[in-house]
Amino acid sequence: MYFDQIQIVPTTGRHAEQVPKDFFYSRVIEKNESDFQEISPQEEFNKKVRKLVREQREQIGKELEEFGEPVSTVAQDVLFAEEQIRVGFPSRHPQSAGNTTKYTGEQTEHPVLLFVMDERDKPPHRRSEERSDKFKISILAKTSEDGESFIGFFANEIHEISTYVGDYAEAKELTYDGEIVHEYFDKKVKESSNITDWYLDEENNDFEDEVFDSVCELTGIALENVRIQVDVGDNPDFDAVALPLGGMGTGYAIEVKDYSQEDNDAVDESPSVSKDSGELRSELIRKPKDYAEQADLQLITVVRGLSEEQYEDLHRLADSSNVALLNEDNYEERLSNMLFEQKLREMSEFVV
Structure with missing residues (x-):
């Protein structure tokens, strides 16, 4: 197995005031959406929780229909108070295009995993003195050949995207490998x-x-x-x-x-x-x-x-x-x- 990493520093173009840190990461995935699959156990769990709550609320609503309005609606609100049903995992970075993603495209022989990395939530003694503007993506591949091929592919995609979004965003820095x-x-x-x-x-x-x-x-x-x-x-x-x-x-x-x-x-x-x-x-x-x-x-x-x-x-x-x-x-x-x-x-x- 093989580790690598891509570090991107996006900056605004002439016609933008702000650009998200994950801009180029998201654009590469959108451009090749059939080759990328988000892996998010938290989101899957949250979906199941929301579905279960919705089904149970509907069932309770039917059982309370005989009491009429507004009793049935108020009773539902009491039984399903918001603060009592927030049992899913919180999403710390909902704007990201998927913080753990699997690549299955033709550029590599085997699937490759991508992990978005950050130190912002770490204890002070583990955090860098200055918060970095870099968007960091760790790459986990089965072989060094797959890792190197994927890095080359991803870097080329960023360069290509930069050519037609330059007025909005630019990749100020793009570093990987040594x-x-x-x-x-x-x-x-x-x-x-x-x-x-x-x-x-x-x-x-x-x-x-x-x-x-x-x-x-x-x-x-x-x-x-x-x-x-x-x-x-x-x-x-x-x-x-x-x-x-x-x-x-x-x-x-x-x-x-x-x-x-x-x-x-x-x-x-x-x-x-x-x-x-x-x-x-x-x-x-x-x-x-x-x-x-x-x-x-x-x-x-x-x-x-x-x-x-x-x-x-x-x-x-x-x-x-x-x-x-x-x-x-x-x-x-x-x-x-x-x-x-x-x-x-x-x-x-x-x-x-």
């Missing part, structure tokens, strides 16, 4: 007292490439070889950064270390057998964790070339430090759990 990570670090530079700049490095080895490929099978919101510049201390680099929910919730800095020497001339690290446990703990846990926290990211370390005993000892230390230490045998399964399954549960905090 562009969202770019914006994340640009924002960190503006907000942080210690991070002064960031850029993409080019250093990597085969194992780093393998790990990043695994990350990209789970989310498109990722970049490799990110280096940040800081006022104080070393300038840390992250072999990969992944933001499965587009900066909402937990994001990850991924450190990849390869201590194996066989058939790998590109390995910079000396063999793990030549390092004591303190050195390995510093390289795999303490230093990269400090670096990740400077960017408000949680650390995942993927390591190859440790003995089973070394890995088990360091794994216990990593757990106690809230660091995920993965090895060559389990990193794909564990990355899937952290970048997809855990994010799927965490996403419920942000779905509108």
